[in-house]
Amino acid sequence: MLLENKVCMIVGAASLRGIGYATAELFARHGARIAVVDISVNDIVTDEIRRSIAQNIGRDPHLIGIKCDIQSAADCAHAVSEAVKTFGTLDCLVNCAGIVRATPMLSIAEAEYDLMLGINLKGSFNICKSALEIFKPLGKGSIVNLASVAAQRGGGLVGGAHYAASKGGVVSLTRTIAREFGPSGIRANVICPSMIETSMLDGNLSPEKFNEIVAGVPLQRAGLPTDVAGACLFLASDLAAYVTGTTLDVNGGSHIH
Ligand SMILES: NC(=O)c1ccc[n+]([C@@H]2O[C@H](COP(=O)([O-])OP(=O)(O)OC[C@H]3O[C@@H](n4cnc5c(N)ncnc54)[C@H](O)[C@@H]3O)[C@@H](O)[C@H]2O)c1
Incomplete structure (x- = not known):
């Protein structure tokens, strides 16, 4: 049990096929x-997620669902305060929320760009800001953000220029948090997955x-949500107690740099 009694917020975990759900299930398995x-x-x-986790780990998880549009700072503050009200504290944030569009650069309309960067x-x-407001006075906490290999290689797999740019921003944001909040006992790391089999690929990628x-x-296969969940568990837990500001590639070796 690597996270016994830890309170973990997993953002972007509503789809049972997604990285966020796989992370919630693995974290629940670890207490x-x-x-x-x-x-x-x-x-x-929320009931669907609870039932699925209970079935797969063999016991009922301690779990709540909170609706939140992360584009809204007020929604994020509310989500964090609800979690703290329910569980008494917050130890970890894993942020998997995101969208992707494959639109070529010259066809990206302003509204689509704004939505991509906004989310x-x-x-x-x-x-991250809302979680840090809790972590800072506690003098501890761990953040794991999900970026993408698109940030490292210049897009080209699924997402367009706006997706790659937004994920490059997530890498920079995470590194800055690691530097600014390290002295407060807070760690922040970012994961760059490549192609992972979730509903995010639906309609964005032909079988060919x-x-x-x-x-x-x-490694001759696409990634699975559980592959990324394992990386989240490592970074969220005390196994990674001296790891901060790092970018962890989960890409089957497809981008070795
Ligand atoms: N699947 C891949 O190939 C892949 C590759 C690299 C990076 N990623 C990243 O991994 C993360 C998880 O993606 P996934 O593949 O599990 O896809 P997913 O679509 O299952 O998960 C994304 C979740 O974000 C939620 N979301 C979208 N907009 C939101 C908003 N405004 N506020 C709150 N929640 C919102 C969605 O409802 C969804 O549940 C994303 O950040 C994605 O960019 C995925």
Whole structure:
């Protein structure tokens, strides 16, 4: 049990096929109490997540669902305060919320750019800021943000220029948090996955393109949500007590740099 009784907020975890859900399940298996935060959360979704986790780990998780649009600073402050009200504290934030669009640069309209940056970058800033307001006086806490290999290699897999730019921002944001809040006992790290089989790929990738990408991966397969969840567990837990400001690649060796 690597997270016994720890209170972990997993943002962007409403889809049972997603990285956030896989992380919530793995964290629950390791004894964490979980706040699942997502724009799509409601009572039905929360029950579905609770039932699925209970079935897979063999016991009922301590879990609440909180609806939140991370584009809104007020929503983020509310989500964090609800989690603290329910569980008494907050130990860890994993931010998996995000969107992707494959639009070529010259076809990206201003509204699409604003939405992409609003969710992926401003949203990450908002939710990290709200969590840090709790972590700072406690003198501890851990943040794991989800960026993408698109930030490192210049897009080119699934997301367009706006997606790659937003994820580059998430890498910089995380590094800055690590530097600014390290003296306060707070760690912040970022994960760069490559192609992971979630609903994010639906409609954004043809089967031919999928197979072409897999053929270039040294480990010869696409990633699974559980592959990324394992990396989140490492970074969130005390196993990574001296790890901060790092970028952890979860890409099957497809981008070795
Ligand atoms: N799947 C991949 O190939 C891949 C690759 C690299 C990076 N990533 C990143 O991993 C993270 C998780 O993606 P996923 O593949 O599990 O996809 P997903 O679509 O299952 O998860 C994203 C979640 O974010 C939520 N969300 C969207 N907008 C929101 C908002 N404004 N406020 C709150 N929640 C919001 C969605 O409802 C969804 O549940 C994302 O940040 C994504 O960019 C995914």
